[in-house]
Amino acid sequence: MKQMIVSCDPKETRMALLDEGQLVEFASERSAVKGIAGNFYKGKVMNVLPGIQAAFVDIGQKKNGFLYIDDVLHPHMDKQPRVKPNIADLLHPGQELIVQVTKEPSGSKGAKLTTHYSLPGRWLVYMPYADYIAVSKKVSTEQERNRLRHLGERLRDNEEGVILRTVAEGEQDEAIENDMLNLRHIWHRIEAEAERQRPPAELHRDLGLVERMIRDVFHPEADRFITDDPQCAAVAESFLQRISSADIQPVVEIYREREPIFAHLGVEERLHHDFQRKIWLEGGSYIVWDQTEALTVIDVNTGKFTGGATLEETVTHTNILAAQSIARLLRLRDTGGIIIIDFIDMDHESSRHAVVDALEQVLLQDRTKTHIVGWTRLGLLELTRKKAREETISFAFQTCSVCHGTGRIASWIKD
Template sequence: MKKMLVHGQKDMLQIAIVSDNALYEYYMEKTENAGQLVGSIIKARVINVLPGMQAAFVDIGLPKNAFLYIDDVLHPHLERQPKEKPLIAELLQPGQELLVQVMKEPLGGKGARVTTHFSLPGRFLVYMPIADYIGVSKKVSTEAERSRMRAVGDKIRLPGEGVIMRTAAEGESVESLQQDVQFLREHWQEIRHRGETASAPTLLHRDADLVHRLVRDLLTTEIDEIWIDDGSVFRRTKAMMKRLAPAMLPRLRLFVPQIGGASLFQQERIHEQLQEASQRRFRLKSGGDLVWDQTEALTVIDVNTGSFVGSSDLEDTVFRTNLEAAEQIARLLRLRDAGGIIIVDFIDMEEERHREQVMHLLERLARSDRTKCQVVGWTRLGLLEMTRKKVREQKMPPSKETSGGRD
């Protein structure tokens, strides 16, 4: 049973996705700060150009200037790029104004990273006004459906446009997909029109708030039930589902707590699980444990057998512990929103087939991560190397004072 739980408060909205009572995804957003910075489209001004770095810094209206690399200035389609990369100074000059989109939030002491490869996500597809190519989600189940979706994408786009067909588009009619791309196309034209008269830096578009993204991005057919404990959020979600995902409406439910009873998040131990996930040492059910050491760019995870001694030989004990560790590592990477380089020191395994099974399990689990996650492979020292793209500040679990019932 996979459930989405939505907890509304006066100043915060929290979303948890649980499967068989285990927390797998968690999102929170302050209501006074509705909408994330990633995805925002801004009319920016070039502040300085760095030929040695093939990059520029641009003013997007934040305390720190944003970083714009040359690859994000060239055409999004590799086949449309020049054979020899030009100098950044040939493309951008200080004082120049241009539209950019935030692709990475300011992290630590670094400013945001921006691009001119624009994309606007809809329910069924991502619209890219100048990309000139078609993509299909890797999660689409069959090659026949992938081919159909690619053909539909080619039919509904205009020359020069690009679209990425999302998993939610699987089985959808041409009419539904046409409506999605037309809405996004008109929205892009509005953004461009406002940008023609705006003074830099000016925010022209901000991505939808968490309630909208709940329906647009998080709601899939894998979700069996959607529970919401706030009447206002419930009504907004219901209205949005009627427009974007009407077939899912029977799964939507309003949670009304009993007087003195547990809240929605308390019933599923959401905040307890978040606290457990954030500890340096995480206990595995078998008795083994994971030890996490994390910096801004590197996460190191050490797997130990702990008190688990197994029931047969040492190799079997080690293998089973590593399999359990791989499952939890994939889950905890999402909950911690870890990014950058990830090094996992699994317990040494003698048999190569066991090493391959552990890596393949982690690869399969990484594919379900909404954030781009790649298993690179085993290093010469026997460590497993991964990378995970981090686009925003790491979210922290609410304090215990704010984690109880409705406020």
């Protein structure tokens, strides 16, 4: 069973997801600063740069969005030319087009944009021009995958594309069809709004934090939703009723005690533990988590663990335990980009396979795709993980104004 715990105040909404008592996701949304990932805009091309095969598009934000050529060409690979054309042949300054934000602006960089539009629903993802059907690999049986694939083919029109999500497994055709019709209606509304508006203009805003998390990870018949805010409870209850089957009456619990909800339910303690640089694991081993702009480096150490009968057994046990924790923490911290894990050296190939298998099993629970690249020549495990929104740690902690996040202060600086 999962617990979705939501704490609201006038400045911020915070959400923690516990799965069988373990903290697996944390997200925060500031009232004054709404994210734009997933939003649709009518934009105007400002600059086209053939040298980097990209264009900058004004979408009404502080910085122009970045549109790469792969996000301009038709998303269906069979229809893409073998040799990419010059982006200047596809776009020109002043051109108006519908774009969707795939990655939030960060630092000096504007938002990453695409014309490969997608609208996520409860049971499926609708793509108006993708021209293919896909079924989640996490659907358990081939028979169910075939059912969903045939259903998707029946529901789509012309060049529409559909991805049937894992939660669609076992769901009734009617519910999935209604989801499809709703998403198609939203797309038609976006098109109509684009005809009416002058750029730059927002055409469609993605769901807020609470509704988005309910849509993506919450099962009304099995999970608990707890919040300390009656208004948030009303929003959640209304959204749950829209996405739930008619015979299910979702229950939203309102927390009314004096002690803050995160403290009372142990979330604050878990956050404090899981967002440290040095994270102790069961048995006395630990990992060290270092973040840079380009990549994340994670170091595994035996610490106080003296464990198995042989050195290889001790090391392998430590690495497997670390792999399981790292997979959970990647999801919790929403770490993206290149990730390098320095496991303790193992002599046997079977031990390395066991560590990767342990990592993959936990990563299956993560909605964000992680690709395990493999072991480098130096024995490091390399991964990549997608990221669309600002990293969770930026909401959980503020960068120190003295050391600026390095953890070091020059010895010649005096108090």
